[in-house]
Amino acid sequence: MRYRAAALASLRIVPLDVLTAIYHRASGQTHIVEAPVPEILAALGEETMGVEAILDRLARDYALVDPDPAALTDRLEELAAAGLVARA
Amino acid sequence: MRIGPAGFRVGSDWRRPIAELENLYRDYPKPEDGVPDFTVRLFAARPWRRFVRPAVMIGGDFTIPDAAPLPLDLGLLAAEMGMNLQMALAQRRYLLLHASCVERNGRAVLMTGESGAGKSTLAALMMARGWRLMGDEFALVDPETGLIHGFPRLVSLKNESVAVMQAALPQARFGPPQLKTPKGDIRHLVPDAASIAAMAVPAVAAHIVFPRFGLERAIREVPPAETFVRLTQASTNYVALGERGFDALTRLVTSVPATAIDYPDAATAIRQVEALA
Amino acid sequence: MSARLLVAALRDPASVAEFNAAGWTALISAARAEQMIGTLxxxxxxxxxxAAAARILDDARASAEQGRIAALWEAEMARRALAPIGVPVILLxxxxxxxxxxxxxxGRHIGDLDILVPRDRLEEGEAALLAAGWEWVKPDPYDDAYYRRWMHELPPLIHRERDRMIDVHHTILPLxxxxxxxxxxxxxxxxxxxCGLFMLSREDVxxxxxxxxFADGDLxxxxRNLWDIHCLIGEFDAPGYVERLRERAQLHGLLPAVDRALRLSQWLYGAGAPLTPIDRPFVRRLLGRDGWGRQRRKVSEFGFYLRGHLLRMPPAMLARHLWTKWRKGYRPVG
Structure with missing residues (x-):
């Protein structure tokens, strides 16, 4: 499965504390998320990517200690249900 | 009449609720330009119920289905509920928070919590101590400026707090007793003259307080994300305002400290709140 | 009747220049009661x-815009749910x-998401929506059986996260x-x-x-419905359009309804049209809101409720349906 994030211009991302508030303009919904969700969205950028590629980029940019494809897939599926990423 | 920034028109099949409103709201201004923001109607469930065991239905621009009628003795309460309902369902200019609010030196303290947390009584007691009452039910955040606008309607006092406030404010005006309502015995308190006179003046939010009654005295700082979530739950129009609501709320919770207080009695709570503000 | 003020303001916006405070108040109440404040x-x-009226209408525009965003998002989420099984989302x-x-x-008020799905794909579509987080609103066996047997749509579904309803139609009138x-x-x-979305043809819409x-409920x-028709005709009209529209209406067995809708929308919002005697009670009902947003003519309202049901239910079935509803404390008037 490959994923694509909502367009960056459609997101308002405001870090609050350890949690981050994200407003998604296309849906009018607010999401309160924790790490690594903002990082996943940043890693995806405007590209369509598979789980392995996202994992590589997270490992490169955020010094990921324990790259776990299953856990990342779970997060991506949650984000797809919320509409913040689309399955492509 | 006008309450804070919102103008209302109230119509009724009966004279009595209107006479009670006219008396209690006599010092309030009229809607701006004579065009009210909202209309409330109190009407008979069936034509004959105007006269026989009068049953007051709450109508208006915005209503909820299946609202149960109230007896005519509770007509004032019905009018108040009707006005609250318009605000809760249809206020779109300001982010509406289900919170009481008091102000001193231009700085507003918001108090929000579940029903029974004592936010109305605390706000009324603080008014008795010289704070300006901005509202006992709703506080309005202006998305453009971040300022708090008041909604100082009649203070709705329930059960024991009626006697508490009569003792604290012996000179104040109270509405007729509204007995055996779904929320117990209620009596409305008219805000003091200073609060009514200043009702159109906004204030800077200085502190957000989450009071909780009946527990050992305790104080806990509430982090911004938790405050954000709690306030979205305390708002009836956060979702409807879209990005403006998001902006208003993120700005509020990242710039204003928030504290949860548990209190065993009102005197303790007031000391706790006044120490914060 | 302030519904007349609303119709006048929609037909000829400049007419509001003459409104005093009472006129604006009545106009706003009527527009809210008809769920047309955003359009107005x-x-x-x-x-x-x-200035007070301008602020109210500013808020109404912002509110309608937010409603538009939410409605389009629901459509997009339905598309994402149905795309993998190849069912097109035809928006209604x-x-x-x-x-x-x-x-x-x-500025239009939008309630639920209404979509049309080919009847032979209905079960698959239903399963895909359930898998994507929609759930039955009311698991009442009587209502459920009634819908499935007689209605033109599935029992309403609501999304468990977003709290929004979807009506999945397989045709446009009850069976x-x-x-x-x-x-x-x-x-x-x-x-x-x-964006992978569809709508009915210019005639069918x-x-x-x-x-x-005329067929769905009590008018x-x-x-608002006639305003929709007025706008659609205004936008689609071209040589031969009305003829194609009437021909197509004939195919669907709906020519009388379309002709009446054209007359009424012309009469209310357009250049005027000759009304038939049977159109008159429709007009009285349509213009029944007073300055407090109340629907007058309660008796005719009840008449229309029955009428709406008679159009879509044989009498014996109507009696059974009303009886079941009344037993549950349902009140058709009010």
């Missing part, structure tokens, strides 16, 4: 008016108007109604409007609005 707000935007009513950028969608629109032709004629107005929301 767009119509009279920029005209001179009291308000969501179709805003998705296609039609005049009828400007109990006398006219039987050609559902396959509706699907076959649907046109793509971008008007026919659906007319069918909905509540009729002023």
């Amino acid at each position: 707000a767009h119509r009279v935007a920029g005209l001179p008016m009291p 009513k308000g969501t179709a108007f805003v998705a296609a950028g039609l005049e009828a969608g400007r 109990t109604a006398a006219p039987t629109p050609d559902a396959a032709a509706l699907v076959a004629g649907a046109v793509e409007i971008g 008007v026919i659906h609005a007319a069918a909905h107005l 509540a929301g009729g002023l």
